Amino acid sequence: MLPLLRQEWRLLRASKPYWVTLLLLGLLTALAFQIGWSRAKQTAERDQRYRVEQAELHLLVKEAVQDQSTREGPPEMRRPMMKDPPVDLEKLFNRSLSDIEKGRFRVLWNFAKGRFSLPHLPWRTWKVPSSLEALSVGESDHWPSYYSIDRRRQGKTFSPPSLFNPFQSMIGALDLSTLLTVLLPLFVIVVLHDFVSGDREQGTLRLILSQNVSFRKLVLTRLLVRVSGIVLTVLLVVVTGLILTGINLSDEHTLRLLGMFSLSLVAYTLFWSAVAWLINSLGLTSVTNAILMTMCWVVLVIVLPLGMSRVVAGRHPVIPLNALAAKENEIRASVRKAREQQRANAPQNEERRERRGSRQEGNRQETAVNSFILNELGPQRQGIAAEIAQVFENHQSRSDALDACGIWSPAFAIKNTCDLISGNSLSQSIEFSRKTGEFHADLLAYLEKLPHRQSTLTVEDLQNMPVFLPAPAARTISWERLRTNVMTLAIWSAIPFLIGWIGFRSRLL
């Protein structure tokens, strides 16, 4: 086998079209990796920013709670708002602050002292990026990777950012997973559609068949040599990209993920090679082979996944997240409008109060606004909360159904693998949302238990408060699902290969 491999390699080395194809594949892979990486970089930077922000917020609140300046003396001596906190904020955070930041921190310092205001501080949860985030954008375009948590949200965890590019939401971003799922088979078609028929048309097949070598072994070697170039090109670009972008490949978890990605890539490429093997075994012309393989590509990469997605979407309908967000925004706008109306009436009320010496009118206005919020908007808000809960359930069932589809579609299997490895799969996003929801519920439950709003906080209160501890997306990977995907691809590869093995006769002249 080894001498055959060496000879096939020498033969391939002289083929310029092959190298041009690999070069094009390498460039596209690098481009897709770059796109994925720039997104991953943004996510990582945001993650880092949030971590710093939350750490500083905790530090500030802790310092504010420990500050005794407002606790000493009788209540009337307490300063409700301090112009400057009694600590040097720049020294506290160990960095220089802009005037805007200083102003914000001053407000937060005063805010943090009351139990009532604590729940309204801007706590955040965030999905920690995977080390191989660059491999796939996944569902990150459609699902928020961070949430703002405060008391006003009343248990809702959805606040999805609006979609900037609706077209992209339909076709997905050109990331590495899309390249592998959709375009890689086309490269296999280019390289392998004529790996036997080409020899027949060129006339070299007769001379090959007159040699005392197993024809099946020869063509198998040829197939493996040609296809290994494709796999190695993609892997080389990806690994080089990861090294250049500073990913620590000595980390065991990252290495395992990279190993699983490589296995899936090999299995998916082998599947398309097996299709080429089967079609070449039929003894047709190269053009016919190319047409047949392209038809297989259309069916297996376009029609079948699209059809299955449609069926799943039909069975598990979900309200688009931006539609829910729009509804929520409408309600917020109504509340804002009602409050503005109340403020606009306030001076008139004062005049009336002075004139009439009574506060009855002002109180009536305030009560009307509160009644409007409670009676009119409350049920709507609850309705949205229920809808959001339903969306979670529907997305979960849709995610499960799509995972199950992976068994019936190699394209689904490879896409699912890339999404999982990158930490951007739908199931991981749902899991993150669920954990945020749980954290939010815990936080609210804790805050509800705190005593009267006029009391000040103690350090113990703060220490007992639930803290969101994000797990890296890569750690929530379902290895079982990944193994199933690889097995699925292997079985899909074996079927056409075995049929081709039986059909491959040496008499292909």
Place this chain on the structure above:
Amino acid sequence: MLKTIDLVKQYGSQTALQSLNLTVEPGEVFCLLGANGAGKSTTINLFLNFIAPTSGQVFVNDLDVTKHSQETKQFLGYIPEQVMLYKDLTGLENLEYFASLSRRRRPPREELKELLSRVHLAEDAWNRRVGTYSKGMRQKVAIAIALSKDAKAFLLDEPTSGLDPKASNEFSALVNQLKDNRMAILMATHDLFRAKESGTRLGIMKHGQLVETLQAGSIGHTDLEQLYLRHMHD
């Protein structure tokens, strides 16, 4: 070395070969003459096991080719009518590739160069891409390929068609050289002149049957032509 016993090949209702009995001994050049469709190439394809016989047996070095397909190919050198090699490789690289297929190891470069010398391929062509070769040059490489695996028998399918007189002459010289080296050669050809010149025995085929076998030395050019034409017109 090459033998067929009651060999029959049918394509559906059409008979391509009808009870062919043929023997080619080492050092003998058996030329199969006949019109297109007479069964000459079918006979060669059967020796190479490219097609399966309908009935009868084909032997190479006393091995049945249908049962020992790969082993028998070790003894066979095959020169098709159009020798097609890999155009992007040089003559030497093509020889190396095909020689490695049969020998399952990479032959030494010096040995390959020696083979190309033996078939009289000009040295300046060895490292030129085969895409620039003439038919005669490609044939020489194909003979070198056969020699590289120590073939004991050669199957030549219309080897001189399309060759210029000089190249034809060179080819005949090569065939004579192979004959002198005790190779058994079965050559299918339309070229009566070359058949008479290189062959030791001549066989005239018609409608899948060997209708006449004669010693090449026992007949003159003109008589051979007349005999051939008579068979074709019958």
